[in-house]
Amino acid sequence: MWSIVSATYNLMPLDPAVVKSLQDEFMAKAAGLADADGRVPCVMNVHLAVARRC
Numbered sequence: 001m002w003s004i005v006s007a008t009y010n011l012m013p014l015d016p017a018v019v020k021s022l023q024d025e026f027m028a029k030a031a032g033l034a035d036a037d038g039r040v041p042c043v044m045n046v047h048l049a050v051a052r053r054c
Contacts, residue, residue: 002027005026006019
């Protein structure tokens with residue numbers, strides 16, 4: 001789950017210690033969302049736009 005969330009945001013400019021701190025906090029809070037199998041639900045909205053050239 002962390003790999004999906006961290007890839008969504010640009011963490012590259014951050015100090016590695018800050019990223020590790022964010023990961024640790026995320027993992028601690030995500031553990032409370034896990035189901036009996038240890039899976040954490042992940043839902044993302046996708047907006048699709050279609051344009052036609054006239």
